[in-house]
Amino acid sequence: MADPLLAFYGDDFTGSSAVMEVLSFAGIPTVMFLKPPSAEELAAFPGLAAMGIAGVARSRDPGWMEDNLPQAFAALAEFGAPIVHYKVCSTFDSSPSCGSIGKAIDIGAPILGGAWHPLIIGAPAIRRYQAFGNLFAGTDDGVYRLDRHPVMSRHPATPMDEADLRLHLSRQTDRRIGLVDLASLKTGQTDRMLANQIEDGAEIIPIDVVDDETLADAGRLLWNEGRGPVFAIGSQGVEYALVAHLRALGDLPATFEPPKLAAVDQIFCVSGSCSPINSAQITAAEAHGFEIIDLDATCAVDVAEWDKAVEQALQASLQALSARRDVLVATAREPDASTSPLKQAISRSGSSAAEVNDRIGAGLGRLVADIRSRTGLPRAVIAGGDTSGHAMTALGVTALSALAPLAPGAPLCQVHSQNEAIDGLEVTLKGGQMGSREFFIKAKTGL
Structure with a gap:
């Protein structure tokens, strides 16, 4: 896979490396830069199918985003991939004043285009599930709705008091938010529901993901739209979904054996x-x-x-x-x-x-x-x-x-x-x- 497939901006470094993980260990050559790369820096990694920029927007205010995100988004657009992903934490923790996901969308949409913006947070591999717009996260003790999560509901900077991503995001942007819900995904009505959402004027459309079936369907919607420019928002669930769909198409091998983690004497x-x-x-x-x-x-x-x-x-x-x-x-x-x-x-x-x-x-x-x-x-x-x-x-x-x-x-x-x-x-x-x-x-x- 030599042509550009995807470019991403991670709103923190750990999240950025998680995107690189999903792509690289599916056989998609990926590198993550710490700032928008020069042509020479990109050329040092020939054959890239995906590239990302690791950022710190998750801990920044809207003013910082206005000063810094346009340059990053422009660099991602220049990479020429059909899909550009603004990567957010899989627990969606954010607020209007700190790490505003809505503000990032408002900045990115005019630069990156797309008729609508898929929002994919659910990722079963890391025990993140979205059902009827509500986000759930797993711990060692079980799976919790986010506003009842023992950690995220009490996050020191951005406590999550609302599990419905539509309501949470509506505090950060005036853009209309829709939903492709679990019932439509499970009854074969996905395309009709998506079309209705777009016709009704929804710009940001979360897609429920609870299992491998819904994950692959989310990837299908993303890829079909990705034949033109698409600006997607979400966790590494975006990449998990895309990989699942490309495997179903036969464009990626069904399995990929990554290198084994070896031991070291000291750490x-x-x-x-x-x-x-x-x-x-x-x-x-x-x-x-x-x-x-x-x-x-x-x-x-x-x-x-x-x-x-x-x-x-x-x-x-x-x-x-x-x-x-x-x-x-x-x-x-x-x-x-x-x-x-x-x-x-x-x-x-x-x-x-x-x-x-x-x-x-x-x-x-x-x-x-x-x-x-x-x-x-x-x-x-x-x-x-x-x-x-x-x-x-x-x-x-x-x-x-x-x-x-x-x-x-x-x-x-x-x-x-x-x-x-x-x-x-x-x-x-x-x-x-x-x-x-x-x-x-x-x-x-x-x-």
């Missing part, structure tokens, strides 16, 4: 996530022998204090690594206890939360860069959706390519960088909700 991990799921993964890593180094995030309200804290974490990490320990540096081990002090420190300092979060992510990125340059350690983990973006920028990364599966939504990737000390580093970018309890352990030992 270095950093975590800026405050998710309870991530906290449990840190606890499991500690029980497995990882050295956990606590990095006080409240220090990040002051530049000098933060630099001092990061340097102390670096020295402690080097000492533990020299003792043959695996190391995990964490800014939040107990989420309920950690996020509140940080919020209070930000409030007292008068700093903006965005500025402090940028500083935390950049500090963790510097840690990874310093450890790599001083030890040559081959593999690292960066946990936290927003953290990953700032950390990868601090690392000086040009692009990432997928190496091997690790956990759905969090593949092992290879770093491409002009910095020889960083180039070739293996890294996985993990959202707080992603992976099993043994995630950090498996990142070292392989699958």
Whole structure:
């Protein structure tokens, strides 16, 4: 498959790598850049069928989006793919003032075109399901409607108090929102319902996905529209759906055997996530022998204090690594206890939360860069959706390519960088909700 198939912008880095994972491990050559690539940077990866730009829009306000997204969308359009995807988190967490998906659509639609905009969030492979417009997400304890989800309903930045994606999105855009619902998908009325929605003036049309059958049908609708320009919005469910349909057509092999994840002798991990799921993964890593180094995030309200804290974490990490320990540096081990002090420190300092979060992510990125340059350690983990973006920028990364599966939504990737000390580093970018309890352990030992 040599012709351009799809281009994407990820509103955070972990989500971007999840898109690359789905495409690459279906046999579709894909590379993800950290900024709109030059012609020379694209030429360094011949034979690409898909390319993406990893961004940080999920943690940004509408003003930032207006200043930054048009350039990114223009670069995606220049790639010449029939489908351009604005990738959002599979839990759709967003608000009118932070990571507004509606604002991104309003900016992208005039640039990228399309008669209507498919919205595909459901992805059974990562236990995300959409039924009659409502989003459900799975945890180790079961499947929850999003407004009752034990984590996302209490997200520190964008709590999800509405599971109906139409209602949630209507707070962020005035564009008319329709729905291709589960009943029409299961009774063969999909095309008629879609036509009726478009005739009624719907511009954004969510498509229910609960299983492989509805996933493939969503891919069919996307591909049929994709013969002309189409601007799609959604999770990596967009790619799962497209792959399912192309396999049904015989345009992709029914199976594709990706490389196996090998073990490494030692691993270095950093975590800026405050998710309870991530906290449990840190606890499991500690029980497995990882050295956990606590990095006080409240220090990040002051530049000098933060630099001092990061340097102390670096020295402690080097000492533990020299003792043959695996190391995990964490800014939040107990989420309920950690996020509140940080919020209070930000409030007292008068700093903006965005500025402090940028500083935390950049500090963790510097840690990874310093450890790599001083030890040559081959593999690292960066946990936290927003953290990953700032950390990868601090690392000086040009692009990432997928190496091997690790956990759905969090593949092992290879770093491409002009910095020889960083180039070739293996890294996985993990959202707080992603992976099993043994995630950090498996990142070292392989699958």
